Amino acid sequence: MLKAEKKINKQQHNSPWSLLLHDSIRIVSIRKSIVSQFKTKLSFQKKINFYLSSLSSPISIEWSTFANTKSNLRQDQSQLRKNKNNAKELRTQYLMQRASAMNIANKLTSYSTIINIQKIEQVIIIWTKINYLTADYKKSSLQTMDIPVDETIKCNDNKKIPNLLFKTVDDPEIMKREIAERNSHNLNQAQGTPLTIEPLLSLIGTDRFTSFSQELLNGTSDLTSLPLSPTIKKYLHNLQQNK
Numbered sequence: 623m624l625k626a627e628k629k630i631n632k633q634q635h636n637s638p639w640s641l642l643l644h645d646s647i648r649i650v651s652i653r654k655s656i657v658s659q660f661k662t663k664l665s666f667q668k669k670i671n672f673y674l675s676s677l678s679s680p681i682s683i684e685w686s687t688f689a690n691t692k693s694n695l696r697q698d699q700s701q702l703r704k705n706k707n708n709a710k711e712l713r714t715q716y717l718m719q720r721a722s723a724m725n726i727a728n729k730l731t732s733y734s735t736i737i738n739i740q741k742i743e744q745v746i747i748i749w750t751k752i753n754y755l756t757a758d759y760k761k762s763s764l765q766t767m768d769i770p771v772d773e774t775i776k777c778n779d780n781k782k783i784p785n786l787l788f789k790t791v792d793d794p795e796i797m798k799r800e801i802a803e804r805n806s807h808n809l810n811q812a813q814g815t816p817l818t819i820e821p822l823l824s825l826i827g828t829d830r831f832t833s834f835s836q837e838l839l840n841g842t843s844d845l846t847s848l849p850l851s852p853t854i855k856k857y858l859h860n861l862q863q864n865k
Contacts, residue, residue, distance in 0.1 A: 640709065644678075651673050653695035660688050660825075664767070717740045767791055769791055776807070777800065816850070821849065
């Protein structure tokens with residue numbers, strides 16, 4: 623059934639099948655065929671008739687203007703989206719209606735089969751949720767890693783040592799430690815901002831309540847003896863408070 627729907631709608635989806643969803647897909651296909659027929663000036667009547675013959679109840683395909691057809695298409699697409707969002711409920715309703723009809727017709731075998739199908743689908747949904755909630759997210763696609771035989775050598779020194787020997791490890795703890803060390807090295811390569819590196823770091827202090835900080839705000843600090851670039855000195859000069 624799903625395979626047939628994919629061919630009808632020319633798209634891949636995994637929505638549970640129901641008659642209402644089936645009709646919605648077919649109706650949208652009919653509207654799209656009418657729009658394509660108008661745009662290309664080609665006849666799609668054979669395809670439209672095929673879609674119409676598979677509907678559970680007939681619909682009107684009469685239209686007066688192209689705008690009217692586009693409006694109908696938008697309404698049907700909106701209804702299809704709603705049906706897809708409620709596909710599970712529609713599937714349950716469909717199976718219950720089928721089971722009830724079989725029971726009334728005294729077709730007990732068909733009734734039992736439909737009920738069993740519904741139970742199986744519920745079990746599949748439950749186990750899917752269980753597998754999702756109990757998934758082992760600690761698993762990684764990284765199974766092994768090559769590290770220096772001498773584990774005291776840091777990752778950033780690998781290229782500096784000629785003929786360095788490596789070994790392959792598969793211990794998750796060792797790999798986690800090595801990755802953390804490499805990330806720390808790579809992410810710390812960027813230089814800090816002027817106020818977070820020396821010499822301003824010591825002059826300003828951790829709490830910023832120092833005499834030098836106040837001199838900066840007052841515009842009376844002497845920056846000539848500090849090894850700072852002209853750009854940084856200009857930046858610090860502009861920090862003085864407005865009187």
